[in-house]
Amino acid sequence: MITTFVNxxxxxxxxxxxxxxxEITRWAWSRYPRFLDRTARCAACSGWWLGAxxxxxxxxxxxxxAHAWEQALWGAAWGLCLTPLGAWILLAALGATHVExxxxx
Numbered sequence: 001m002i003t004t005f006v007n008x009x010x011x012x013x014x015x016x017x018x019x020x021x022x023e024i025t026r027w028a029w030s031r032y033p034r035f036l037d038r039t040a041r042c043a044a045c046s047g048w049w050l051g052a053x054x055x056x057x058x059x060x061x062x063x064x065x066a067h068a069w070e071q072a073l074w075g076a077a078w079g080l081c082l083t084p085l086g087a088w089i090l091l092a093a094l095g096a097t098h099v100e101x102x103x104x105x
């Protein structure tokens with residue numbers, strides 16, 4: 001259970017960050033249409049969809065023999081809760097390690 005928790009936290013957070021905030025993918029997310037940009041920047045909103053998609057590759061803890069739609073709903077709920085938490089941790093870590101640019105030219 002803990003491994004699944006950590007896997008969801010990391011996978012949803014990394015995917016959210018890459019699709020919505022990372023400088024390396026700015027070329028892609030800066031061109032999103034308005035409705036997609038608003039959803040992508042919301043950690044809970046995009047976490048819902050990322051968790052649902054992830055549930056097909058990493059089944060969340062559910063009852064034995066759960067249907068695919070039940071797994072998708074549980075995965076979406078996990079993504080909804082864990083993506084904002086992971087984003088908060090990631091952004092706090094990035095803020096703590098940010099190095100200011102200097103004008104040494």
